[in-house]
Amino acid sequence: REFEAEIRFYSGDDPLDVWDRYIKWTEQTFPQGGKDGNLTAVLERAVRALHGQQRYYKDPRYLNLWLKFGDCCKEPLDVYSYLRSQEIGTTLALLYITWAEVLEARxxxxxxxxxxxEGLQCKAEPLDKLQAHHKQFQARVSRQALLALEESPGGDNTGLLEIAEPQRSSLADLKGRGKKTMRAPISRVGDAIKAVNPNRSCHPQAPLQLSNTPSFAVFDENSVSGPEIPVLTAQSWPAPPVPRAKENELSAGPWNSGR
Incomplete structure:
Protein backbone atom coordinates (compact mmCIF):
# COMPACT_ATOMS: atom_id res chain seq x y z
CA ARG A 1 0.00 0.00 0.00
CA GLU A 2 0.96 3.60 -0.47
CA PHE A 3 0.84 4.36 3.25
CA GLU A 4 2.90 1.30 4.12
CA ALA A 5 5.59 2.44 1.72
CA GLU A 6 5.46 6.00 3.07
CA ILE A 7 5.88 4.74 6.62
CA ARG A 8 8.71 2.42 5.73
CA PHE A 9 10.75 5.03 3.89
CA TYR A 10 9.63 8.16 5.77
CA SER A 11 12.46 10.60 6.47
CA GLY A 12 10.54 13.73 7.48
CA ASP A 13 10.22 15.38 10.87
CA ASP A 14 6.56 14.53 11.63
CA PRO A 15 5.97 10.75 11.52
CA LEU A 16 2.71 11.22 13.40
CA ASP A 17 1.27 12.90 10.32
CA VAL A 18 1.69 9.74 8.24
CA TRP A 19 0.09 7.51 10.86
CA ASP A 20 -2.73 10.02 11.38
CA ARG A 21 -3.53 10.06 7.66
CA TYR A 22 -3.21 6.29 7.44
CA ILE A 23 -5.70 5.78 10.28
CA LYS A 24 -8.19 8.26 8.84
CA TRP A 25 -7.91 6.65 5.42
CA THR A 26 -8.53 3.21 6.95
CA GLU A 27 -11.60 4.44 8.83
CA GLN A 28 -13.06 6.09 5.74
CA THR A 29 -12.26 3.24 3.37
CA PHE A 30 -13.41 0.45 5.70
CA PRO A 31 -16.12 2.03 7.89
CA GLN A 32 -17.42 -1.40 8.87
CA GLY A 33 -13.98 -2.62 9.91
CA GLY A 34 -13.08 -6.19 9.05
CA LYS A 35 -9.91 -7.95 7.96
CA ASP A 36 -9.33 -5.69 4.96
CA GLY A 37 -9.03 -2.55 7.06
CA ASN A 38 -7.54 -4.19 10.16
CA LEU A 39 -7.72 -0.87 12.02
CA THR A 40 -6.76 -2.42 15.34
CA ALA A 41 -3.40 -3.59 13.99
CA VAL A 42 -2.72 -0.20 12.41
CA LEU A 43 -3.44 1.58 15.71
CA GLU A 44 -1.29 -0.88 17.61
CA ARG A 45 1.62 -0.34 15.23
CA ALA A 46 1.22 3.44 15.42
CA VAL A 47 1.25 3.45 19.23
CA ARG A 48 4.38 1.35 19.24
CA ALA A 49 6.16 3.33 16.52
CA LEU A 50 5.55 6.66 18.28
CA HIS A 51 6.06 5.44 21.83
CA GLY A 52 8.14 7.78 23.99
CA GLN A 53 8.10 10.75 21.60
CA GLN A 54 7.31 13.41 24.18
CA ARG A 55 6.98 16.17 21.60
CA TYR A 56 3.59 14.66 20.78
CA TYR A 57 2.29 14.38 24.34
CA LYS A 58 0.22 17.58 24.01
CA ASP A 59 -0.70 16.97 20.38
CA PRO A 60 -4.44 16.28 19.86
CA ARG A 61 -3.59 13.90 17.02
CA TYR A 62 -1.49 11.74 19.32
CA LEU A 63 -4.14 11.69 22.05
CA ASN A 64 -6.79 10.79 19.50
CA LEU A 65 -4.64 7.90 18.31
CA TRP A 66 -4.33 6.57 21.86
CA LEU A 67 -8.06 6.96 22.57
CA LYS A 68 -8.93 5.00 19.43
CA PHE A 69 -6.45 2.35 20.49
CA GLY A 70 -8.14 2.29 23.90
CA ASP A 71 -11.44 1.49 22.20
CA CYS A 72 -9.80 -1.66 20.83
CA CYS A 73 -8.50 -2.81 24.21
CA LYS A 74 -10.20 -5.07 26.71
CA GLU A 75 -10.09 -2.37 29.39
CA PRO A 76 -9.92 1.21 28.09
CA LEU A 77 -9.79 2.57 31.65
CA ASP A 78 -6.28 1.12 31.97
CA VAL A 79 -5.24 3.04 28.87
CA TYR A 80 -6.63 6.33 30.22
CA SER A 81 -4.82 5.83 33.52
CA TYR A 82 -1.60 5.11 31.66
CA LEU A 83 -2.02 8.28 29.59
CA ARG A 84 -2.45 10.34 32.75
CA SER A 85 0.55 8.73 34.44
CA GLN A 86 2.70 9.64 31.43
CA GLU A 87 1.07 13.08 31.09
CA ILE A 88 -0.07 12.26 27.57
CA GLY A 89 -3.01 14.46 26.64
CA THR A 90 -3.54 15.70 30.19
CA THR A 91 -3.79 19.29 28.92
CA LEU A 92 -6.55 18.31 26.46
CA ALA A 93 -10.25 18.17 27.26
CA LEU A 94 -10.86 15.12 25.08
CA LEU A 95 -9.04 12.82 27.50
CA TYR A 96 -11.30 13.73 30.42
CA ILE A 97 -14.48 13.74 28.32
CA THR A 98 -13.78 10.29 26.89
CA TRP A 99 -12.74 8.88 30.26
CA ALA A 100 -15.82 10.24 32.01
CA GLU A 101 -18.15 8.96 29.31
CA VAL A 102 -16.86 5.41 29.73
CA LEU A 103 -17.29 5.61 33.51
CA GLU A 104 -20.79 7.06 33.14
CA ALA A 105 -21.80 4.29 30.74
CA ARG A 106 -20.82 1.79 33.46
CA GLU A 118 -9.71 16.96 37.47
CA GLY A 119 -9.83 18.25 33.89
CA LEU A 120 -11.49 21.48 35.00
CA GLN A 121 -8.90 22.03 37.72
CA CYS A 122 -6.13 21.59 35.16
CA LYS A 123 -7.97 23.90 32.74
CA ALA A 124 -7.75 21.35 29.95
CA GLU A 125 -8.34 22.85 26.52
CA PRO A 126 -10.69 23.71 25.03
CA LEU A 127 -12.02 24.56 28.47
CA ASP A 128 -15.43 25.69 27.24
CA LYS A 129 -15.98 22.30 25.60
CA LEU A 130 -15.04 20.50 28.81
CA GLN A 131 -17.36 22.73 30.82
CA ALA A 132 -20.21 22.12 28.38
CA HIS A 133 -19.80 18.35 28.58
CA HIS A 134 -19.65 18.51 32.36
CA LYS A 135 -22.90 20.47 32.53
CA GLN A 136 -24.58 17.99 30.19
CA PHE A 137 -23.35 15.16 32.39
CA GLN A 138 -24.70 16.87 35.51
CA ALA A 139 -28.06 17.38 33.80
CA ARG A 140 -28.26 13.69 32.94
CA VAL A 141 -27.43 12.76 36.52
CA SER A 142 -30.12 15.17 37.75
CA ARG A 143 -32.72 13.46 35.59
CA GLN A 144 -31.68 10.06 36.89
CA ALA A 145 -31.86 11.34 40.45
CA LEU A 146 -35.41 12.59 39.92
CA LEU A 147 -36.46 9.27 38.42
CA ALA A 148 -34.87 7.44 41.31
CA LEU A 149 -36.70 9.65 43.82
CA GLU A 150 -40.01 9.05 42.11
CA GLU A 151 -39.52 5.29 42.00
CA SER A 152 -38.11 5.02 45.52
CA PRO A 153 -38.78 8.16 47.61
CA GLY A 154 -37.15 6.62 50.67
CA GLY A 155 -34.11 5.26 48.86
CA ASP A 156 -30.57 6.47 49.22
CA ASN A 157 -29.88 8.63 46.17
CA THR A 158 -27.46 10.99 47.87
CA GLY A 159 -24.62 10.10 45.53
CA LEU A 160 -26.51 11.15 42.43
CA LEU A 161 -27.83 14.29 44.07
CA GLU A 162 -24.35 15.43 45.11
CA ILE A 163 -23.15 15.21 41.51
CA ALA A 164 -26.16 17.10 40.11
CA GLU A 165 -25.79 20.68 38.92
CA PRO A 166 -25.57 23.35 41.67
CA GLN A 167 -28.80 24.81 40.33
CA ARG A 168 -30.45 21.50 41.09
CA SER A 169 -28.67 20.63 44.31
CA SER A 170 -31.83 21.45 46.23
CA LEU A 171 -33.25 18.19 44.90
CA ALA A 172 -31.77 16.62 48.00
CA ASP A 173 -34.50 18.39 49.99
CA LEU A 174 -37.09 16.38 48.11
CA LYS A 175 -35.86 13.12 49.52
CA GLY A 176 -38.35 11.31 51.71
CA ARG A 177 -41.29 13.65 51.10
CA GLY A 178 -43.16 11.15 48.99
CA LYS A 179 -43.90 10.89 45.31
CA LYS A 180 -47.08 12.96 45.32
CA THR A 181 -46.11 15.69 47.74
CA MET A 182 -42.74 16.72 46.30
CA ARG A 183 -42.18 20.45 46.08
CA ALA A 184 -39.03 22.07 44.91
CA PRO A 185 -37.74 24.64 47.41
CA ILE A 186 -36.49 28.02 46.30
CA SER A 187 -32.89 27.82 45.21
CA ARG A 188 -30.91 30.88 44.24
CA VAL A 189 -28.34 30.39 41.51
CA GLY A 190 -25.81 32.37 39.55
CA ASP A 191 -23.71 34.83 41.55
CA ALA A 192 -25.23 33.57 44.77
CA ILE A 193 -23.40 30.28 44.39
CA LYS A 194 -19.82 30.31 45.53
CA ALA A 195 -17.21 28.03 44.08
CA VAL A 196 -16.45 24.95 46.12
CA ASN A 197 -12.92 24.83 47.46
CA PRO A 198 -11.88 28.11 45.79
CA ASN A 199 -8.34 27.75 47.08
CA ARG A 200 -7.89 24.34 45.52
CA SER A 201 -5.60 24.35 42.52
CA CYS A 202 -4.32 21.75 40.12
CA HIS A 203 -0.91 20.56 41.14
CA PRO A 204 0.80 18.10 38.83
CA GLN A 205 1.43 14.75 40.42
CA ALA A 206 4.95 13.84 41.31
CA PRO A 207 6.55 12.19 38.28
CA LEU A 208 6.51 8.43 38.44
CA GLN A 209 9.85 6.67 38.60
CA LEU A 210 9.65 4.58 35.47
CA SER A 211 12.04 1.89 34.37
CA ASN A 212 12.99 1.32 30.76
CA THR A 213 9.82 -0.71 30.47
CA PRO A 214 6.66 1.45 30.34
CA SER A 215 4.31 1.03 33.28
CA PHE A 216 0.60 1.39 33.78
CA ALA A 217 -0.89 3.53 36.47
CA VAL A 218 -4.12 1.67 36.96
CA PHE A 219 -7.26 3.45 38.15
CA ASP A 220 -8.81 1.14 40.73
CA GLU A 221 -12.50 1.96 40.50
CA ASN A 222 -13.28 0.16 43.76
CA SER A 223 -10.87 2.28 45.78
CA VAL A 224 -12.61 5.62 45.28
CA SER A 225 -14.68 6.48 48.32
CA GLY A 226 -14.32 10.23 48.72
CA PRO A 227 -14.43 13.42 46.70
CA GLU A 228 -10.69 13.52 46.05
CA ILE A 229 -9.05 12.58 42.77
CA PRO A 230 -8.00 8.92 42.99
CA VAL A 231 -4.31 8.28 43.49
CA LEU A 232 -2.57 6.21 40.86
CA THR A 233 -0.36 3.26 41.67
CA ALA A 234 2.38 2.43 39.21
CA GLN A 235 2.25 -1.15 38.00
CA SER A 236 4.42 -3.09 35.62
CA TRP A 237 3.52 -2.75 31.94
CA PRO A 238 5.67 -5.20 30.00
CA ALA A 239 3.50 -4.83 26.89
CA PRO A 240 0.69 -2.62 25.61
CA PRO A 241 -2.92 -3.51 26.45
CA VAL A 242 -4.30 -6.43 24.51
CA PRO A 243 -6.78 -5.32 21.85
CA ARG A 244 -10.13 -7.06 21.82
CA ALA A 245 -10.42 -9.89 19.32
CA LYS A 246 -12.67 -8.70 16.53
CA GLU A 247 -14.57 -10.88 14.14
CA ASN A 248 -13.10 -11.07 10.67
CA GLU A 249 -10.15 -8.92 11.64
CA LEU A 250 -6.54 -9.93 11.42
CA SER A 251 -4.56 -10.11 14.62
CA ALA A 252 -1.68 -7.69 15.04
CA GLY A 253 1.69 -8.88 13.79
CA PRO A 254 5.13 -8.25 15.29
CA TRP A 255 5.66 -4.72 16.52
CA ASN A 256 8.15 -2.59 14.64
CA SER A 257 8.63 1.02 13.78
CA GLY A 258 7.64 0.50 10.17
CA ARG A 259 10.72 2.29 8.99
Whole structure:
Protein backbone atom coordinates (compact mmCIF):
# COMPACT_ATOMS: atom_id res chain seq x y z
CA ARG A 1 0.00 0.00 0.00
CA GLU A 2 0.96 3.60 -0.47
CA PHE A 3 0.84 4.36 3.25
CA GLU A 4 2.90 1.30 4.12
CA ALA A 5 5.59 2.44 1.72
CA GLU A 6 5.46 6.00 3.07
CA ILE A 7 5.88 4.74 6.62
CA ARG A 8 8.71 2.42 5.73
CA PHE A 9 10.75 5.03 3.89
CA TYR A 10 9.63 8.16 5.77
CA SER A 11 12.46 10.60 6.47
CA GLY A 12 10.54 13.73 7.48
CA ASP A 13 10.22 15.38 10.87
CA ASP A 14 6.56 14.53 11.63
CA PRO A 15 5.97 10.75 11.52
CA LEU A 16 2.71 11.22 13.40
CA ASP A 17 1.27 12.90 10.32
CA VAL A 18 1.69 9.74 8.24
CA TRP A 19 0.09 7.51 10.86
CA ASP A 20 -2.73 10.02 11.38
CA ARG A 21 -3.53 10.06 7.66
CA TYR A 22 -3.21 6.29 7.44
CA ILE A 23 -5.70 5.78 10.28
CA LYS A 24 -8.19 8.26 8.84
CA TRP A 25 -7.91 6.65 5.42
CA THR A 26 -8.53 3.21 6.95
CA GLU A 27 -11.60 4.44 8.83
CA GLN A 28 -13.06 6.09 5.74
CA THR A 29 -12.26 3.24 3.37
CA PHE A 30 -13.41 0.45 5.70
CA PRO A 31 -16.12 2.03 7.89
CA GLN A 32 -17.42 -1.40 8.87
CA GLY A 33 -13.98 -2.62 9.91
CA GLY A 34 -13.08 -6.19 9.05
CA LYS A 35 -9.91 -7.95 7.96
CA ASP A 36 -9.33 -5.69 4.96
CA GLY A 37 -9.03 -2.55 7.06
CA ASN A 38 -7.54 -4.19 10.16
CA LEU A 39 -7.72 -0.87 12.02
CA THR A 40 -6.76 -2.42 15.34
CA ALA A 41 -3.40 -3.59 13.99
CA VAL A 42 -2.72 -0.20 12.41
CA LEU A 43 -3.44 1.58 15.71
CA GLU A 44 -1.29 -0.88 17.61
CA ARG A 45 1.62 -0.34 15.23
CA ALA A 46 1.22 3.44 15.42
CA VAL A 47 1.25 3.45 19.23
CA ARG A 48 4.38 1.35 19.24
CA ALA A 49 6.16 3.33 16.52
CA LEU A 50 5.55 6.66 18.28
CA HIS A 51 6.06 5.44 21.83
CA GLY A 52 8.14 7.78 23.99
CA GLN A 53 8.10 10.75 21.60
CA GLN A 54 7.31 13.41 24.18
CA ARG A 55 6.98 16.17 21.60
CA TYR A 56 3.59 14.66 20.78
CA TYR A 57 2.29 14.38 24.34
CA LYS A 58 0.22 17.58 24.01
CA ASP A 59 -0.70 16.97 20.38
CA PRO A 60 -4.44 16.28 19.86
CA ARG A 61 -3.59 13.90 17.02
CA TYR A 62 -1.49 11.74 19.32
CA LEU A 63 -4.14 11.69 22.05
CA ASN A 64 -6.79 10.79 19.50
CA LEU A 65 -4.64 7.90 18.31
CA TRP A 66 -4.33 6.57 21.86
CA LEU A 67 -8.06 6.96 22.57
CA LYS A 68 -8.93 5.00 19.43
CA PHE A 69 -6.45 2.35 20.49
CA GLY A 70 -8.14 2.29 23.90
CA ASP A 71 -11.44 1.49 22.20
CA CYS A 72 -9.80 -1.66 20.83
CA CYS A 73 -8.50 -2.81 24.21
CA LYS A 74 -10.20 -5.07 26.71
CA GLU A 75 -10.09 -2.37 29.39
CA PRO A 76 -9.92 1.21 28.09
CA LEU A 77 -9.79 2.57 31.65
CA ASP A 78 -6.28 1.12 31.97
CA VAL A 79 -5.24 3.04 28.87
CA TYR A 80 -6.63 6.33 30.22
CA SER A 81 -4.82 5.83 33.52
CA TYR A 82 -1.60 5.11 31.66
CA LEU A 83 -2.02 8.28 29.59
CA ARG A 84 -2.45 10.34 32.75
CA SER A 85 0.55 8.73 34.44
CA GLN A 86 2.70 9.64 31.43
CA GLU A 87 1.07 13.08 31.09
CA ILE A 88 -0.07 12.26 27.57
CA GLY A 89 -3.01 14.46 26.64
CA THR A 90 -3.54 15.70 30.19
CA THR A 91 -3.79 19.29 28.92
CA LEU A 92 -6.55 18.31 26.46
CA ALA A 93 -10.25 18.17 27.26
CA LEU A 94 -10.86 15.12 25.08
CA LEU A 95 -9.04 12.82 27.50
CA TYR A 96 -11.30 13.73 30.42
CA ILE A 97 -14.48 13.74 28.32
CA THR A 98 -13.78 10.29 26.89
CA TRP A 99 -12.74 8.88 30.26
CA ALA A 100 -15.82 10.24 32.01
CA GLU A 101 -18.15 8.96 29.31
CA VAL A 102 -16.86 5.41 29.73
CA LEU A 103 -17.29 5.61 33.51
CA GLU A 104 -20.79 7.06 33.14
CA ALA A 105 -21.80 4.29 30.74
CA ARG A 106 -20.82 1.79 33.46
CA UNK A 107 -22.81 3.61 36.12
CA UNK A 108 -19.74 5.14 37.78
CA UNK A 109 -21.27 8.60 38.11
CA UNK A 110 -19.17 9.73 41.07
CA UNK A 111 -15.95 8.62 39.42
CA UNK A 112 -16.97 10.27 36.15
CA UNK A 113 -17.56 13.53 38.01
CA UNK A 114 -14.12 13.26 39.62
CA UNK A 115 -12.53 12.93 36.20
CA UNK A 116 -14.41 15.98 34.94
CA UNK A 117 -13.34 17.91 38.03
CA GLU A 118 -9.71 16.96 37.47
CA GLY A 119 -9.83 18.25 33.89
CA LEU A 120 -11.49 21.48 35.00
CA GLN A 121 -8.90 22.03 37.72
CA CYS A 122 -6.13 21.59 35.16
CA LYS A 123 -7.97 23.90 32.74
CA ALA A 124 -7.75 21.35 29.95
CA GLU A 125 -8.34 22.85 26.52
CA PRO A 126 -10.69 23.71 25.03
CA LEU A 127 -12.02 24.56 28.47
CA ASP A 128 -15.43 25.69 27.24
CA LYS A 129 -15.98 22.30 25.60
CA LEU A 130 -15.04 20.50 28.81
CA GLN A 131 -17.36 22.73 30.82
CA ALA A 132 -20.21 22.12 28.38
CA HIS A 133 -19.80 18.35 28.58
CA HIS A 134 -19.65 18.51 32.36
CA LYS A 135 -22.90 20.47 32.53
CA GLN A 136 -24.58 17.99 30.19
CA PHE A 137 -23.35 15.16 32.39
CA GLN A 138 -24.70 16.87 35.51
CA ALA A 139 -28.06 17.38 33.80
CA ARG A 140 -28.26 13.69 32.94
CA VAL A 141 -27.43 12.76 36.52
CA SER A 142 -30.12 15.17 37.75
CA ARG A 143 -32.72 13.46 35.59
CA GLN A 144 -31.68 10.06 36.89
CA ALA A 145 -31.86 11.34 40.45
CA LEU A 146 -35.41 12.59 39.92
CA LEU A 147 -36.46 9.27 38.42
CA ALA A 148 -34.87 7.44 41.31
CA LEU A 149 -36.70 9.65 43.82
CA GLU A 150 -40.01 9.05 42.11
CA GLU A 151 -39.52 5.29 42.00
CA SER A 152 -38.11 5.02 45.52
CA PRO A 153 -38.78 8.16 47.61
CA GLY A 154 -37.15 6.62 50.67
CA GLY A 155 -34.11 5.26 48.86
CA ASP A 156 -30.57 6.47 49.22
CA ASN A 157 -29.88 8.63 46.17
CA THR A 158 -27.46 10.99 47.87
CA GLY A 159 -24.62 10.10 45.53
CA LEU A 160 -26.51 11.15 42.43
CA LEU A 161 -27.83 14.29 44.07
CA GLU A 162 -24.35 15.43 45.11
CA ILE A 163 -23.15 15.21 41.51
CA ALA A 164 -26.16 17.10 40.11
CA GLU A 165 -25.79 20.68 38.92
CA PRO A 166 -25.57 23.35 41.67
CA GLN A 167 -28.80 24.81 40.33
CA ARG A 168 -30.45 21.50 41.09
CA SER A 169 -28.67 20.63 44.31
CA SER A 170 -31.83 21.45 46.23
CA LEU A 171 -33.25 18.19 44.90
CA ALA A 172 -31.77 16.62 48.00
CA ASP A 173 -34.50 18.39 49.99
CA LEU A 174 -37.09 16.38 48.11
CA LYS A 175 -35.86 13.12 49.52
CA GLY A 176 -38.35 11.31 51.71
CA ARG A 177 -41.29 13.65 51.10
CA GLY A 178 -43.16 11.15 48.99
CA LYS A 179 -43.90 10.89 45.31
CA LYS A 180 -47.08 12.96 45.32
CA THR A 181 -46.11 15.69 47.74
CA MET A 182 -42.74 16.72 46.30
CA ARG A 183 -42.18 20.45 46.08
CA ALA A 184 -39.03 22.07 44.91
CA PRO A 185 -37.74 24.64 47.41
CA ILE A 186 -36.49 28.02 46.30
CA SER A 187 -32.89 27.82 45.21
CA ARG A 188 -30.91 30.88 44.24
CA VAL A 189 -28.34 30.39 41.51
CA GLY A 190 -25.81 32.37 39.55
CA ASP A 191 -23.71 34.83 41.55
CA ALA A 192 -25.23 33.57 44.77
CA ILE A 193 -23.40 30.28 44.39
CA LYS A 194 -19.82 30.31 45.53
CA ALA A 195 -17.21 28.03 44.08
CA VAL A 196 -16.45 24.95 46.12
CA ASN A 197 -12.92 24.83 47.46
CA PRO A 198 -11.88 28.11 45.79
CA ASN A 199 -8.34 27.75 47.08
CA ARG A 200 -7.89 24.34 45.52
CA SER A 201 -5.60 24.35 42.52
CA CYS A 202 -4.32 21.75 40.12
CA HIS A 203 -0.91 20.56 41.14
CA PRO A 204 0.80 18.10 38.83
CA GLN A 205 1.43 14.75 40.42
CA ALA A 206 4.95 13.84 41.31
CA PRO A 207 6.55 12.19 38.28
CA LEU A 208 6.51 8.43 38.44
CA GLN A 209 9.85 6.67 38.60
CA LEU A 210 9.65 4.58 35.47
CA SER A 211 12.04 1.89 34.37
CA ASN A 212 12.99 1.32 30.76
CA THR A 213 9.82 -0.71 30.47
CA PRO A 214 6.66 1.45 30.34
CA SER A 215 4.31 1.03 33.28
CA PHE A 216 0.60 1.39 33.78
CA ALA A 217 -0.89 3.53 36.47
CA VAL A 218 -4.12 1.67 36.96
CA PHE A 219 -7.26 3.45 38.15
CA ASP A 220 -8.81 1.14 40.73
CA GLU A 221 -12.50 1.96 40.50
CA ASN A 222 -13.28 0.16 43.76
CA SER A 223 -10.87 2.28 45.78
CA VAL A 224 -12.61 5.62 45.28
CA SER A 225 -14.68 6.48 48.32
CA GLY A 226 -14.32 10.23 48.72
CA PRO A 227 -14.43 13.42 46.70
CA GLU A 228 -10.69 13.52 46.05
CA ILE A 229 -9.05 12.58 42.77
CA PRO A 230 -8.00 8.92 42.99
CA VAL A 231 -4.31 8.28 43.49
CA LEU A 232 -2.57 6.21 40.86
CA THR A 233 -0.36 3.26 41.67
CA ALA A 234 2.38 2.43 39.21
CA GLN A 235 2.25 -1.15 38.00
CA SER A 236 4.42 -3.09 35.62
CA TRP A 237 3.52 -2.75 31.94
CA PRO A 238 5.67 -5.20 30.00
CA ALA A 239 3.50 -4.83 26.89
CA PRO A 240 0.69 -2.62 25.61
CA PRO A 241 -2.92 -3.51 26.45
CA VAL A 242 -4.30 -6.43 24.51
CA PRO A 243 -6.78 -5.32 21.85
CA ARG A 244 -10.13 -7.06 21.82
CA ALA A 245 -10.42 -9.89 19.32
CA LYS A 246 -12.67 -8.70 16.53
CA GLU A 247 -14.57 -10.88 14.14
CA ASN A 248 -13.10 -11.07 10.67
CA GLU A 249 -10.15 -8.92 11.64
CA LEU A 250 -6.54 -9.93 11.42
CA SER A 251 -4.56 -10.11 14.62
CA ALA A 252 -1.68 -7.69 15.04
CA GLY A 253 1.69 -8.88 13.79
CA PRO A 254 5.13 -8.25 15.29
CA TRP A 255 5.66 -4.72 16.52
CA ASN A 256 8.15 -2.59 14.64
CA SER A 257 8.63 1.02 13.78
CA GLY A 258 7.64 0.50 10.17
CA ARG A 259 10.72 2.29 8.99
Missing amino acids: GGFRKADLIFQ
